[in-house]
Amino acid sequence: MGPPALTFNTLKTAAPPLAEAGLGISGLAAERDGVPVLFDVSLEVGPGQAVALLGPNGAGKTTTLLAVMGLVRVTAGRLTWDGGALTHQPPHRIAAAGIGWVPEERRVFAGLTVAENIEVGRRPGRPPAAGGDWHDARLAELFPPLARRWRQRAGLLSGGEQQMLAIARTLAGNPRLLLLDEPSEGLAPLIVDQMAAALATIKADGVALLLSEQHRGFAETLADRLVGLARGRVVEGTGDGFSR
Numbered sequence: 001m002g003p004p005a006l007t008f009n010t011l012k013t014a015a016p017p018l019a020e021a022g023l024g025i026s027g028l029a030a031e032r033d034g035v036p037v038l039f040d041v042s043l044e045v046g047p048g049q050a051v052a053l054l055g056p057n058g059a060g061k062t063t064t065l066l067a068v069m070g071l072v073r074v075t076a077g078r079l080t081w082d083g084g085a086l087t088h089q090p091p092h093r094i095a096a097a098g099i100g101w102v103p104e105e106r107r108v109f110a111g112l113t114v115a116e117n118i119e120v121g122r123r124p125g126r127p128p129a130a131g132g133d134w135h136d137a138r139l140a141e142l143f144p145p146l147a148r149r150w151r152q153r154a155g156l157l158s159g160g161e162q163q164m165l166a167i168a169r170t171l172a173g174n175p176r177l178l179l180l181d182e183p184s185e186g187l188a189p190l191i192v193d194q195m196a197a198a199l200a201t202i203k204a205d206g207v208a209l210l211l212s213e214q215h216r217g218f219a220e221t222l223a224d225r226l227v228g229l230a231r232g233r234v235v236e237g238t239g240d241g242f243s244r
């Protein structure tokens with residue numbers, strides 16, 4: 001039998017919770033395929049906040065997101081969500097608790113239409129963030145380029161449109177925390193601006209955002225806090241004046 005179901009607001013760990021609302025990460029260490037990759041990562045993301053992980057290739061940004069999603073082995077530290085323990089929960093329970101993952105590779109279903117891809121992401125019964133349900137009309141308003149291609153196959157979309165679709169599909173499940181791996185990677189400048197505007201709207205809706213970013217400008221536009229990672233550790237992290 002797996003670990004007990006997450007019952008938020010009732011499930012409290014013995015130690016004081018990191019954050020009563022949103023995501024808490026404290027002293028996180030994790031490994032991939034038996035190789036230690038994260039050694040000491042701590043941060044918090046509250047509802048309606050955005051935190052960007054910055055750092056060079058191999059710093060551990062993706063691994064931090066994977067650890068939140070339960071997709072790598074956590075060897076030390078704590079993960080909490082709305083004050084309840086998240087550490088060592090299986091990915092499907094983490095997803096059911098309202099955490100959505102947008103992988104770097106996008107992974108849209110090329111043979112399905114935009115509308116069908118979004119339908120795949122629906123998670124009926126999951127309570128939405130403060131702004132309400134992400135139904136089709138809201139998603140189309142959020143990403144106008146998708147609205148124009150609603151009945152087209154996803155394989156025909158540009159890279160930027162596929163990135164929008166990957167986000168829209170995850171949003172369709174009404175997550176209250178969105179994990180985004182390099183959302184601006186490989187996008188044309190105009191598309192990057194559209195992406196930043198859309199993510200700002202999602203944030204204003206009350207959704208918490210934790211993103212991995214290589215582009216500092218994009219991160220600064222969007223994030224309330226920047227957290228610098230190097231070799232699996234937080235090297236700098238602050239609300240303002242962050243520098244590397």
Ligand SMILES: Nc1ncnc2c1ncn2[C@@H]1O[C@H](COP(=O)(O)OP(=O)(O)OP(=O)(O)O)[C@@H](O)[C@H]1O
Nearest residue numbers: 032033035037055056057058059060061062063064
């Ligand atoms: N399957 C694996 N087994 C062992 N080590 C791995 C595995 N995948 C990644 N790593 C290592 O983990 C470290 C952190 O990788 P991670 O992908 O989290 O970095 P990142 O900051 O997201 O950088 P990038 O932008 O290159 O993805 C790197 O040193 C990488 O080589």
